[in-house]
Amino acid sequence: MEFLVIIAGFLLGMYLYDWYSSRKSRPEQRRPHARPAWLPKRAGLPPVVSAWLRYFPVTSALIAICVVVALLSGLGQPGPVVDALKISGPFQGGFGSVLSGQVWRLLTPIFLHFGPMHLLFNMFMLWDLGRLVEQLKGSRFVLGFTLAVGIGSNLTEYLLTGNPNFGGMSGVLYGFFGYVWMQGKYNPRFGITLTQHTVLIMLGWFALCWTGLLGPVANWAHTGGLVLGAGWGYLKRQARR
Secondary structure, three states, X not given: OXXXXXXXXXXXXXXXXHHHHHHHOOHHHHXXXXXXXXXXXXXXXOHHHHHHHHHOHHHHHHHHHHHHHHHHHOOOOOOHHHHHHOXXXXXXXXXXXXXXXXXXXXXXXXXXXXXXXXXXXHHHHHHHHHXXXXXXXXXXXXXXXXXXXHHHHHHHXXXXXXXXXXXXXXXXXXXXXXXXXXXXXXXXXXXXOOOHHHHHHXXXXXXXXXXXXXXXXXXXXXXXXXXXXXXXXHHOOOOOO
């Protein structure tokens, strides 16, 4: 029941956010590769980095934050950095930390990664899917989507397991995947359709994680992200790009 309430609430919020964004967005803001007006011009950077920041500022920022957190935390080793970013603080049960004012904890587990392969795999997928969505939908959409799906997937994992020791961008990534999958399948104006091969790989990996063969995995975060992203994409299937 808790899972269904979370999903229904966040899908409603996502739909309203996307509707509001589409009403406020001007046509020139939605062109692929247009530099957002709020992003300042940058000089003295390598051309490749400048291009990343110009065309994909939110995706680039998310990757940078994950890498910095990985370096500071020793790839998720127990310590003050991990304690500060988990959904629940040390010696705190339930949402005591959040209710005391540490509201960032609802989102920040997405920036924690435990081991080099966890970080590399997620950053590769974030660069692939994040760039795609940011190019098609714009930076503000990607920022709002990441906040909504990140918080939603974290809450799903924590409420259904009661274990605060989880992290990773995977819930958001499955959200991106679900969104692109549904938009490509049902919205002819979206412009991108995932191949059957890609869909099978993503769903196969999703199922493999649930078997337990890969060790401890935040499977409910994956599930929450996938359902939220796919639901958002399906509800907006008639929307314009």
